[in-house]
Every structure is written in structure tokens, then in C-alpha cells.
Amino acid sequence: MHNLARLPEKEVEERIAIFQNTLQKNALDGALLTQNIDIYYLTGTLQNGVLFIPCTGAPCFFVRKSVKRAAFETSLEVQPLQKSKRMAEVLKEKYGVIHHLGLEKDVLPMGLAERYMKWFPQAKVVDVAFMLRLQRAVKSPYEIRQLQQAAKRVNEVVISIPHIIQENMTELELSAKIEYALRVQGNTGLFRMRGYNQELVLGMVSSGYAAATPTYFDGPAGGLGVSIVNPQSASMKPIKRGEPILIDISTVVEGYIIDQTRMAVLGELDSELVVAYEEAKKIIREMEQCGKPGVSWQTLYQKALAMAEKAGLKEHFMGFGDDQAKFVGHGVGLELDELPILANGFDQPLEVGMVIAIEPKFTFPDQGVVGIENTYLVTENGLESLTFANEDIIHIPVV
Amino acid sequence: MHNLARLPEKEVEERIAIFQNTLQKNALDGALLTQNIDIYYLTGTLQNGVLFIPCTGAPCFFVRKSVKRAAFETSLEVQPLQKSKRMAEVLKEKYGVIHHLGLEKDVLPMGLAERYMKWFPQAKVVDVAFMLRLQRAVKSPYEIRQLQQAAKRVNEVVISIPHIIQENMTELELSAKIEYALRVQGNTGLFRMRGYNQELVLGMVSSGYAAATPTYFDGPAGGLGVSIVNPQSASMKPIKRGEPILIDISTVVEGYIIDQTRMAVLGELDSELVVAYEEAKKIIREMEQCGKPGVSWQTLYQKALAMAEKAGLKEHFMGFGDDQAKFVGHGVGLELDELPILANGFDQPLEVGMVIAIEPKFTFPDQGVVGIENTYLVTENGLESLTFANEDIIHIPVV
Numbered sequence: 001m002h003n004l005a006r007l008p009e010k011e012v013e014e015r016i017a018i019f020q021n022t023l024q025k026n027a028l029d030g031a032l033l034t035q036n037i038d039i040y041y042l043t044g045t046l047q048n049g050v051l052f053i054p055c056t057g058a059p060c061f062f063v064r065k066s067v068k069r070a071a072f073e074t075s076l077e078v079q080p081l082q083k084s085k086r087m088a089e090v091l092k093e094k095y096g097v098i099h100h101l102g103l104e105k106d107v108l109p110m111g112l113a114e115r116y117m118k119w120f121p122q123a124k125v126v127d128v129a130f131m132l133r134l135q136r137a138v139k140s141p142y143e144i145r146q147l148q149q150a151a152k153r154v155n156e157v158v159i160s161i162p163h164i165i166q167e168n169m170t171e172l173e174l175s176a177k178i179e180y181a182l183r184v185q186g187n188t189g190l191f192r193m194r195g196y197n198q199e200l201v202l203g204m205v206s207s208g209y210a211a212a213t214p215t216y217f218d219g220p221a222g223g224l225g226v227s228i229v230n231p232q233s234a235s236m237k238p239i240k241r242g243e244p245i246l247i248d249i250s251t252v253v254e255g256y257i258i259d260q261t262r263m264a265v266l267g268e269l270d271s272e273l274v275v276a277y278e279e280a281k282k283i284i285r286e287m288e289q290c291g292k293p294g295v296s297w298q299t300l301y302q303k304a305l306a307m308a309e310k311a312g313l314k315e316h317f318m319g320f321g322d323d324q325a326k327f328v329g330h331g332v333g334l335e336l337d338e339l340p341i342l343a344n345g346f347d348q349p350l351e352v353g354m355v356i357a358i359e360p361k362f363t364f365p366d367q368g369v370v371g372i373e374n375t376y377l378v379t380e381n382g383l384e385s386l387t388f389a390n391e392d393i394i395h396i397p398v399v
Numbered sequence: 400m401h402n403l404a405r406l407p408e409k410e411v412e413e414r415i416a417i418f419q420n421t422l423q424k425n426a427l428d429g430a431l432l433t434q435n436i437d438i439y440y441l442t443g444t445l446q447n448g449v450l451f452i453p454c455t456g457a458p459c460f461f462v463r464k465s466v467k468r469a470a471f472e473t474s475l476e477v478q479p480l481q482k483s484k485r486m487a488e489v490l491k492e493k494y495g496v497i498h499h500l501g502l503e504k505d506v507l508p509m510g511l512a513e514r515y516m517k518w519f520p521q522a523k524v525v526d527v528a529f530m531l532r533l534q535r536a537v538k539s540p541y542e543i544r545q546l547q548q549a550a551k552r553v554n555e556v557v558i559s560i561p562h563i564i565q566e567n568m569t570e571l572e573l574s575a576k577i578e579y580a581l582r583v584q585g586n587t588g589l590f591r592m593r594g595y596n597q598e599l600v601l602g603m604v605s606s607g608y609a610a611a612t613p614t615y616f617d618g619p620a621g622g623l624g625v626s627i628v629n630p631q632s633a634s635m636k637p638i639k640r641g642e643p644i645l646i647d648i649s650t651v652v653e654g655y656i657i658d659q660t661r662m663a664v665l666g667e668l669d670s671e672l673v674v675a676y677e678e679a680k681k682i683i684r685e686m687e688q689c690g691k692p693g694v695s696w697q698t699l700y701q702k703a704l705a706m707a708e709k710a711g712l713k714e715h716f717m718g719f720g721d722d723q724a725k726f727v728g729h730g731v732g733l734e735l736d737e738l739p740i741l742a743n744g745f746d747q748p749l750e751v752g753m754v755i756a757i758e759p760k761f762t763f764p765d766q767g768v769v770g771i772e773n774t775y776l777v778t779e780n781g782l783e784s785l786t787f788a789n790e791d792i793i794h795i796p797v798v
Contacts, residue, residue, distance in 0.1 A: 113509040186635065213468070
């Protein structure tokens with residue numbers, strides 16, 4: 001049917017084994033998974049359907065569309081999804097009576113949940129989303145290779161920046177040139193997010209006051225956007241000399257997202273902003289020192305926040321005033337908002353294999369946003385950066 | 400804070416009045432709306448929060464982030480969202496005891512629904528998604544103007560096609576050039592979809608067998624995509640002479656999506672495909688004749704299907720074999736998959752002001768997809784096309 005690269009069968013086997021182990025530990029008879037990314041992660045295909053994973057034995061992927069493509073792409077058993085009434089019988093025949101069932105309560109819409117729960121008339125429902133997200137947070141060597149490939153591509157863009165930025169070009173023009181370069185290499189432009197109502201496509205390229213405009217997006221910099229109904233990222237604002245230009249770009253390789261931020265300026269940046277950028281670099285260096293297996297997620301956030309406060313920049317950290325984001329880093333992988341979350345309230349430990357984008361940033365409402373972001377792999381020896389673009393502010397000379 | 404165009408206050412007032420009327424007719428005390436697009440539609444801001452609309456009286460938008468930007472953008476009352484425990488008290492103080500509550504059961508995740516339902520301990524929940532979607536299907540003159548502007552932009556791209564297609568360029572390269580042209584004019588690249596697990600960004604530019612590859616996407620042409628985890632739209636496949644090139648492109652103006660498909664070919668198309676394309680045009684002409692207020696949605700699908708069958712193309716209509724999409728058109732607006740749905744099972748009538756993308760297409764597994772798509776406004780006199788690009792196959796001479 002096609003020659004696209006496949007997710008190695010061994011990945012699928014190992015992932016299912018780990019998840020089944022989790023089901024057993026939580027005394028669940030099985031889980032019905034429905035979200036496209038969870039399904040891809042556990043099957044190797046993104047076709048549309050529902051995946052039943054029993055706590056032991058073989059899973060079955062019930063496919064709506066395309067059955068043919070799903071059967072070609074996954075090594076698991078594939079069956080056509082049947083009418084709701086019949087599904088209850090099929091599942092009972094295959095897996096017996098389910099008393100304790102896992103569902104992804106964070107993403108599964110209420111209406112669908114009610115329909116699927118009728119397939120398991122005797123089941124109590126337990127939310128398995130966090131368990132599965134925790135498993136997905138720890139990356140395999142295969143997954144890390146995709147992220148490394150993505151990191152190379154965003155580095156190439158950073159190298160090209162001095163050749164494409166021009167005074168008075170709009171943010172959209174700059175963003176479109178960057179997007180084009182990544183797109184022809186295979187970027188999808190879609191940075192999948194799990195959070196309800198969160199969305200990010202293309203890039204977050206923004207300058208001056210536009211970058212500092214507060215927005216719904218759960219991140220340190222939103223951006224003005226092209227309209228009130230798309231209130232984030234690049235806008236029609238021209239890029240002027242002296243403004244901090246935030247180049248927060250991602251690209252996707254085999255579904256895996258890398259996240260990196262660098263700064264550029266036409267001419268010179270105001271000294272206050274240079275100081276803040278240096279502080280962001282100090283914070284990210286400190287994160288690199290502290291980020292070791294066993295350290296809790298919130299510890300990193302608390303350290304970063306303390307440093308920002310000591311530098312007199314607390315009000316500017318990760319957004320301004322009431323519009324601050326309350327984290328300093330987030331997991332990345334098949335989704336942009338994966339675990340771990342480096343934020344208060346998360347006392348879980350870092351584990352070897354976790355991948356985290358760490359992004360200390362400072363917002364100055366009328367001037368813009370400065371900061372840095374790298375994507376790190378947690379190793380036995382601490383954090384290892386997957387992104388490797390030069391961290392100096394990119395200075396574009398102006399006449 | 401910014402100079403982005405606002406949704407006119409009158410739009411918001413009228414939309415809320417219509418929705419409150421629907422709540423009253425359905426004996427609902429109020430609705431708690433949570434999805435970003437529903438919220439934008441009824442408030443004029445896309446900031447993140449929950450909107451309570453009582454069946455009479457003033458709504459209130461409880462905002463998570465950014466309260467400041469939301470208050471700037473909407474004319475409705477804005478309050479900061481409070482902790483869950485406090486929300487129950489705030490809502491009771493403001494709106495009294497709610498016995499019958501509307502929720503968007505098609506999109507609201509189960510976990511959030513359970514949380515919000517605790518705010519209304521005495522309420523029975525009713526799904527209001529279809530009611531609101533039915534209201535949104537009928538567009539105002541303001542909305543139609545945005546769609547008309549978007550139609551101009553996609554026409555400009557069609558005109559430029561002969562200058563940008565080259566033999567052996569990849570689908571991605573062609574797609575990226577089209578995307579660039581639309582992007583610098585303000586396209587967001589995000590074609591929002593309401594359907595669970597449905598997603599579409601950038602464009603659907605695909606050629607030959609790649610366009611005919613079946614996929615999860617609920618449409619007549621999926622496309623090979625760049626990877627198994629992004630299995631739709633443009634791929635790394637080079638475009639060869641004689642292949643049908645499907646240029647199914649959309650752009651967004653003030654959130655409103657236009658949808659249009661045209662065909663191109665390097666050299667000449669196989670005569671079988673030319674015949675199928677002519678049949679697609681005949682079907683769309685028939686749709687234009689039949690599409691009048693009062694005609695049921697399914698009638699149009701049944702007529703199209705009958706014509707495809709009579710032409711001996713039933714197995715190829717809207718996808719091939721088991722992978723056929725079961726509709727011939729869909730509403731467009733702030734989302735790509737709006738009402739009406741021209742499909743069996745929908746006996747609702749077309750109404751003046753509805754906007755529908757109609758897209759008869761034929762799939763030939765080894766050769767590709769041919770077809771046409773226009774976006775129509777339902778007027779008192781029948782369908783009026785908002786898209787106006789020349790419908791001839793774009794022939795690119797090859798040496």
C-alpha cells in the first residue's frame with residue numbers, strides 16, 4: 001500500500017507489555033483507548049477506531065476507517081468496528097465480563113464515553129490517562145532518534161535566520177519563510193496538544209509588544225496572532241529594529257516534536273532585555289545542573305522561580321502579572337504538552353528517558369519577550385540537550 | 400491592548416438571543432459552554448474559560464487566561480474563573496438553582512464534565528451541541544463577508560498554480576508554496592474540526608496514487624501524508640506527468656474557513672479520469688439546481704449517489720470500496736465539519752444562510768482522485784457559490 005517508515009514491532013510489543021503491567025497493578029481488567037495519539041503509540045497506526053487492551057492477552061483494534069490501512073500498518077489484530085449494540089457482544093465473547101475498565105477521561109468526550117460505557121454494562125470506570133501519559137513520558141532509543149533528527153532541522157533554521165530577517169517584514173512573513181523551510185523537509189505544521197482547547201500550529205514567531213500580548217495559550221509567550229479568533233503566534237505587525245524577536249520553533253519527525261527557542265534582534269537590544277536574557281540562560285544552566293533522575297518535577301520550577309525573584313524579575317517570569325504561566329518546562333514527544341510538567345504540585349521524580357522542554361522566559365509588556373528553550377533528555381548523569389543551536393542572540397546588522 | 404478587528408457587538412447580542420430562545424424552547428435553565436469555538440461564537444473572544452448562558456438575563460464568561468485580554472475583547476461580563484468549590488457558590492448566587500443544564504456532550508471531555516457537573520448539584524444534563532451547531536450553520540451577513548474574502552484568496556492561489564507546479568517536485572514542495580502564499584496574507588493553517596480525532600492543517604495537495612491512499616480522515620481523499628503518524632495530505636512523493644493533482648485548499652479569514660478543490664495535470668489526464676471529472680461537474684451542477692431552502696440534507700446526497708451509480712462510478716464515489724466517505728457535502732464556518740451534513744439520516748431542511756462545501760469526487764486506487772469542490776451559500780433562490788475559481792482542469796504543458 002505504501003512505503004512510509006513503520007513503527008518497529010518491538011516498540012509496540014514493549015509498550016503494550018508495560019501498559020498491561022500498569023493495568024494489572026491497578027486491578028483493571030482492561031482499557032478502551034480512543035484518542036488518536038494514544039492509539040498510534042500502542043498500535044503503530046493512526047487510523048480511526050477504538051483499541052481494547054486486556055490486562056493480559058492480545059489487544060484488538062476495532063477500526064472505523066481505514067480498516068485496510070490499519071491492518072497494513074499495525075502488527076496487532078484489526079477488526080472492523082461494528083454497530084454499538086454488537087460491540088458489547090463482540091467484546092464479551094472475546095474478553096469476558098469487564099468489571100474494572102480504564103478510559104482516557106481527560107480527552108474522551110462525554111457523549112462518546114456514555115456510548116462506550118454501554119459496551120461494558122458491569123464495569124466501573126477508572127481514568128487511565130495519567131498512567132499512560134506517565135509511560136509515554138519515558139522515551140525509547142527509537143523515539144529519541146526521531147527527536148534528534150528534529151533537533152537538526154530546527155538548528156538549520158536558526159543558522160538561516162540572518163539571511164531571512166529583514167527590517168519591516170511582518171512577523172507572518174518571517175514565520176512563513178521558516179515554516180516553508182521546515183515544511184519541505186516533512187514538517188506537518190501540527191504540534192498536537194492534549195489539553196482541551198489548546199492548539200498550536202506552525203511556529204511561534206513574534207516580536208516586541210506583540211510577543212508580550214497575553215493570551216489563552218498555556219505558555220509564557222502567546223503572541224498577538226492574526227485575529228481575535230486566532231489570538232497567538234505571528235501577526236501582521238512589522239518587525240522593527242531593537243525589538244526582541246522570539247523564534248520559538250518546533251518541527252515534527254515521525255510524529256515527534258522538538259521544541260527550541262532562540263532570540264534575534266535587528267541592531268541592538270535594550271540593556272534591560274539583555275540582562276533578562278542572561279538571567280534566562282543562568283536559569284537554564286541551573287536546571288541542567290539540578291535535573292537528575294530522582295529530583296521532583298516541582299523542584300526545578302521552584303528553583304527557577306527563586307532565581308527569577310532574586311534577580312528582581314519575578315513579575316516578568318513566564319508571562320507578566322496575572323497572565324503568568326505556572327511552569328518552567330513540559331514534556332514533549334508525540335504531543336507538545338506531555339509529562340513531566342515542571343510546576344508546583346508535581347512531586348513525581350524525573351526518570352531516565354524522560355524528555356523535557358525547559359523554557360525560562362521573561363515578559364515586558366511594551367517591549368517583548370526574551371528567553372531560551374532547549375529540549376533535554378534525562379540520562380543517568382543528568383540532563384543532556386537534544387537541541388544544540390547556538391544560544392547567542394542573533395544580531396542582524398542594520399544600516 | 401491591540402487593534403485586531405472585533406466581532407461586532409450586535410453579532411454577539413443576536414447570537415445570544417437566538418441561543419437563549421433555544422434554551423427556553425427546550426426547557427433548559429441555562430448552558431455551560433466550554434469549547435473554544437462555541438465560546439468565541441457567543442462572546443467574541445477565544446480566551447480560555449467557561450461561559451454560562453442563562454435562559455434569560457446576562458451571561459457571564461468565567462476566564463482562566465487571559466482575563467485581561469478577554470475583558471478587552473468581549474462586551475459580555477468577564478470574571479476570573481475560581482476554584483471549583485467556589486464556582487458552585489458563585490453560580491448559585493448569580494443564577495439560582497439550575498435544574499436543567501445544557502453541556503456540549505460531543506466535545507467536552509468526560510473528566511471535565513464530571514468536575515463541572517458538581518457545580519450544579521441538582522441539575523439534569525442535556526446535550527446542547529447539536530442545537531448550537533444548528534444555529535451556527537446559519538450565517539449572518541458579517542460571516543458571509545469573511546467567507547467571501549477567503550474565497551478571493553484561494554482563487555488567487557489557483558491562478559498562480561501554472562507558475563509554481565514543476566515536474567518531479569514533491570507534493571510537499573507544491574503544498575509549501577501554496578501554504579506560503581496564503582500564510583503571508585494571514586492564513587493560520589489551522590482548519591479547526593469538531594470531530595473527535597479529526598484534524599486538518601495547511602492544505603490537502605496530493606497527486607496520483609498518493610491521493611487515493613485510504614486514510615482515517617472523514618473525507619473523500621485522504622492522501623499518503625509524510626508518515627504513518629500523519630497519514631493524510633501532501634507527501635514526499637514526486638509529482639509526475641499525467642497524474643491528477645488534487646488541489647483541495649482552504650484558508651481562514653477572521654476564523655472563517657473557505658473550502659475549494661480544483662484539479663491540475665502536467666500534460667494530459669487519462670481519458671477515464673477526464674470522464675470522471677466531467678461527471679463530478681455534472682453532479683455539482685445538479686446540486687446547484689436542487690439545493691433550495693426546504694430541501695432535506697440527505698436528498699442532495701441521494702441524488703449525487705444516484706448520478707454516480709448511473710454513470711457506473713458508484714464504487715469510486717467519495718473514496719474507493721470500503722473506504723468511502725458517506726456524504727457529499729458539509730457545512731463550513733469557524734469549523735470545517737459544521738452542519739449541514741449532506742448524508743443519509745439527515746432529514747433536516749436547508750435554510751437560508753447555511754453555507755455548504757459540496758465536493759463530489761472519484762477515487763481510482765492506482766491513478767488518483769478527481770473531483771471538484773465549491774462552497775455555497777443557501778439563498779432564497781437556491782445555492783450561490785462563494786468560491787469562483789475557474790473550474791477547468793489546469794493543464795501545465797510539459798516538453
